[in-house]
Amino acid sequence: MDINTEVKAGLETNHVIDLSDRLYKIILAVIALVAVYIIGQMVYDFKALPQNYPREISVTGEGKAYAKPDIAMISLGVTTKSEKSQDAVDQNNAKMNDIINAVKELGVQDKDIQTTSYSLNPVYGNEVVPLYPDGIYYPRQNNTIVGYSLTQQVQVKVRNLDDINEILDSATSKGANVVGSPQFIIDDIEKFKSEAREKAIQQAKEKAVTLFQQTGLKMGELISIYEGGFGGCGGGICPYGFGVGGDALVKESVAPQIQPGEEQVTASVTLVYRIK
Numbered sequence: 001m002d003i004n005t006e007v008k009a010g011l012e013t014n015h016v017i018d019l020s021d022r023l024y025k026i027i028l029a030v031i032a033l034v035a036v037y038i039i040g041q042m043v044y045d046f047k048a049l050p051q052n053y054p055r056e057i058s059v060t061g062e063g064k065a066y067a068k069p070d071i072a073m074i075s076l077g078v079t080t081k082s083e084k085s086q087d088a089v090d091q092n093n094a095k096m097n098d099i100i101n102a103v104k105e106l107g108v109q110d111k112d113i114q115t116t117s118y119s120l121n122p123v124y125g126n127e128v129v130p131l132y133p134d135g136i137y138y139p140r141q142n143n144t145i146v147g148y149s150l151t152q153q154v155q156v157k158v159r160n161l162d163d164i165n166e167i168l169d170s171a172t173s174k175g176a177n178v179v180g181s182p183q184f185i186i187d188d189i190e191k192f193k194s195e196a197r198e199k200a201i202q203q204a205k206e207k208a209v210t211l212f213q214q215t216g217l218k219m220g221e222l223i224s225i226y227e228g229g230f231g232g233c234g235g236g237i238c239p240y241g242f243g244v245g246g247d248a249l250v251k252e253s254v255a256p257q258i259q260p261g262e263e264q265v266t267a268s269v270t271l272v273y274r275i276k
Contacts, residue, residue, distance in 0.1 A: 001260075009203065012055075015074040044176070054220050055214055056274055057208070057273050058270055058271070059211060060271075061205070061270075061271070062198060062203060062267070063195070063196040063267045064196055064266050065192040065195040065196040065265045066262050066263070066264055068173055068186075068261075068262050070161065071187050072161055072184050072260065073158075073185060074179070075153055075154070075156075076099055076155075076171045076179060076180075077154070077176065077177070077179070077180070078090040078151070078152055078176055078177060079092075079151045080095065080149070082147055083147045085150075086146065095176075096154070096175075098174040100113060102170040102173075103167055103171060107160065112157035113154055113156055115153070116153050116154060118150075118152050122145045122147075122148055123146055124142065124143065125145075126142065159258055170243050172188045172235075177190060184263070189192075189265070193267060196265050199256060199267070200268060200269040201225075201271070204271045208273055217276075218275065219273055221273070222274075223274050226272075227268070227270075228268030229268065230267055231268075
């Protein structure tokens with residue numbers, strides 16, 4: 001009986017040792033796999049890093065082209081006031097029709113005349129009331145409608161710049177009492193954009209050659225190009241600082257001498273080269 005008991009105990013002990021050994025080997029295998037994965041990921045990340053930083057160089061050039069505007073946009077308008085709204089409308093329409101007919105007689109076509117504003121508003125009366133204890137009186141608007149005001153404006157495209165002064169003079173003599181700031185337009189703006197861009201690219205290339213020579217680096221291939229915005233009259237519209245309103249033009253009836261001058265179109269280009 002004693003011998004059998006000792007044998008069973010020995011068998012059970014050996015079985016426990018076998019299980020522990022297998023679990024130990026499994027843990028080691030998992031650790032090894034994790035380590036291999038981490039090392040592999042580190043090697044991949046290292047290879048992905050730039051080996052010869054900096055690998056690229058950017059240079060920017062600016063080009064300019066000069067153009068003379070060949071189209072003018074002029075805003076002409078009439079403001080009329082009357083006690084009755086219909087009277088304000090009739091008076092305004094009559095003056096505006098006279099203005100449009102006068103402009104057409106000077107060679108402006110129907111397609112180049114466009115109504116841009118037509119606004120009819122009530123005119124409120126004012127009453128004088130004391131606003132301060134010292135008895136000083138100031139006008140204050142009340143809610144009583146005393147009349148109506150109509151403002152109508154048209155935009156005229158002038159294709160012959162030599163006619164600008166005559167058109168303004170004729171329009172004001174016919175009753176135009178609102179004249180907006182003229183805008184000068186370069187009709188074929190893309191031609192001058194291309195010229196400015198070409199000069200910008202050439203300047204950027206020259207900068208790149210000089211930069212590589214001075215630094216001792218070897219120039220690689222051109223890998224990309226970025227175009228910046230256009231300045232000056234890059235959009236083709238060149239504003240002109242002039243504007244008169246109210247009755248000034250009616251009284252004077254003399255148009256100013258307006259000269260379009262010469263406008264500048266600028267372009268910016270950035271070139272990116274690879275460093276060998």
